[in-house]
Amino acid sequence: xxxxxxxxxxxxxxxxxxxxxxxxxxxxxxxxxxxxxxxxxxxxxxxxxxxxxxxxxxxxxxxxxxxxxxxxxxxxxxxxxxxxxxxxxxxxxxxxxxxxxxxxxxxxxxxxxxxxxxxxxxxxxxxxxxxxxxxxxxxxxxxxxxxxxxxxxxxxxxxxxxxxxxxxxxxxxxxxxxxxxxxxxxxxxxxxxxxxxxxxxxxxxxxxxxxxxxxxxxxxxxxxxxxxxxxxxxxxxxxxxxxxxxxxxx
Amino acid sequence: xxxxxxxxxxxxxxxxxxxxxxxxxxxxxxxxxxxxxxxxxxxxxxxxxxxxxxxxxxxxxxxxxxxxxxxxxxxxxxxxxxxxxxxxxxxxxxxxxxxxxxxxxxxxxxxxxxxxxxxxxxxxxxxxxxxxxxxxxxxxxxxxxxxxxx
Numbered sequence: 001x002x003x004x005x006x007x008x009x010x011x012x013x014x015x016x017x018x019x020x021x022x023x024x025x026x027x028x029x030x031x032x033x034x035x036x037x038x039x040x041x042x043x044x045x046x047x048x049x050x051x052x053x054x055x056x057x058x059x060x061x062x063x064x065x066x067x068x069x070x071x072x073x074x075x076x077x078x079x080x081x082x083x084x085x086x087x088x089x090x091x092x093x094x095x096x097x098x099x100x101x102x103x104x105x106x107x108x109x110x111x112x113x114x115x116x117x118x119x120x121x122x123x124x125x126x127x128x129x130x131x132x133x134x135x136x137x138x139x140x141x142x143x144x145x146x147x148x149x150x151x152x153x154x155x156x157x158x159x160x161x162x163x164x165x166x167x168x169x170x171x172x173x174x175x176x177x178x179x180x181x182x183x184x185x186x187x188x189x190x191x192x193x194x195x196x197x198x199x200x201x202x203x204x205x206x207x208x209x210x211x212x213x214x215x216x217x218x219x220x221x222x223x224x225x226x227x228x229x230x231x232x233x234x235x236x237x238x239x240x241x242x243x244x245x246x247x248x249x250x
Numbered sequence: 251x252x253x254x255x256x257x258x259x260x261x262x263x264x265x266x267x268x269x270x271x272x273x274x275x276x277x278x279x280x281x282x283x284x285x286x287x288x289x290x291x292x293x294x295x296x297x298x299x300x301x302x303x304x305x306x307x308x309x310x311x312x313x314x315x316x317x318x319x320x321x322x323x324x325x326x327x328x329x330x331x332x333x334x335x336x337x338x339x340x341x342x343x344x345x346x347x348x349x350x351x352x353x354x355x356x357x358x359x360x361x362x363x364x365x366x367x368x369x370x371x372x373x374x375x376x377x378x379x380x381x382x383x384x385x386x387x388x389x390x391x392x393x394x395x396x397x398x399x400x
Binding site: 196 | 257280284287340350371372374380
């Protein structure tokens with residue numbers, strides 16, 4: 001794991017797998033969008049509204065996974081001081097916030113016709129809203145200090161503290177009475193059980209795969225440009241230093 | 251102990267303490283976190299003297315509609331609460347389906363001013379639902395046996 005802490009090593013691997021991730025993302029989206037939004041059958045009680053679920057569940061899956069990645073990277077940054085882990089966490093945060101917002105909005109659009117309300121303060125919805133605030137707080141805190149290293153540390157601590165919310169979101173529908181339905185997938189001894197018919201589960205899996213690949217492809221792009229920006233900054237600084245040495249200030 | 255080791259233990263211990271504390275808080279506030287009470291809880295505790303929400307299944311054969319006036323029973327198969335409501339019901343509302351009603355207990359009847367439908371975790375095409383019902387392997391409102399769907 002520690003060898004990925006070296007930016008050059010990391011980017012060599014990331015650049016090598018990037019075309020594969022991006023290609024897979026395109027293929028999955030090309031399959032998922034028509035199947036999920038047009039060709040899959042409607043649901044027996046929701047009708048066509050079920051198609052919102054494909055976007056909703058995929059976004060919700062990513063908002064959880066990305067927060068997990070941010071929390072793990074924050075721990076690595078705090079414990080081993082790997083700057084690469086910090087970069088990965090910071091690059092992931094806006095994407096996580098976006099998918100969290102998407103999950104909230106698609107859920108509300110689905111809730112109005114199905115439940116009869118956009119919003120209730122049940123445990124699942126409230127904890128998801130808290131996750132959104134954690135994302136926003138993380139982004140704001142990491143940029144709130146003059147000294148960027150202090151901001152990195154403060155944000156990493158916030159990310160770790162907030163990681164408690166992830167299992168709460170996941171289990172909220174089991175621990176408390178909620179309006180939100182229970183999980184549609186349950187891990188059991190024989191693998192993953194689902195109460196979703198295969199004809200509706202296939203488009204969901206395709207969409208989740210496409211979303212996941214999209215995130216990883218964007219992450220590589222963001223890290224690449226982040227590292228290049230750092231290189232440019234360093235080059236500029238040394239240029240200015242050289243300039244200043246050669247020519248005293250006017 | 252190296253500094254890295256010490257930081258690792260500090261992070262682990264911090265997370266452990268935090269989740270322990272939070273678990274106590276969440277347990278203590280359980281009655282405030284649940285969105286609704288079941289008819290059994292309503293019967294056992296005076297939880298609905300003030301405004302509250304109750305939830306359960308709409309009892310089969312209990313729905314009576316007169317224009318916008320509706321009355322139905324909410325059941326958790328042990329206890330049942332009679333509900334009165336005036337207003338528009340959500341699309342998913344029907345007998346055997348999960349429901350959450352917001353209102354107040356008055357003289358043994360729950361007077362609701364808002365009714366929400368609870369959606370279950372079963373998703374399938376209409377043809378599959380019809381086939382399952384026809385073969386008698388599943389009734390609406392019951393959980394779909396996973397083995398049947400696959």
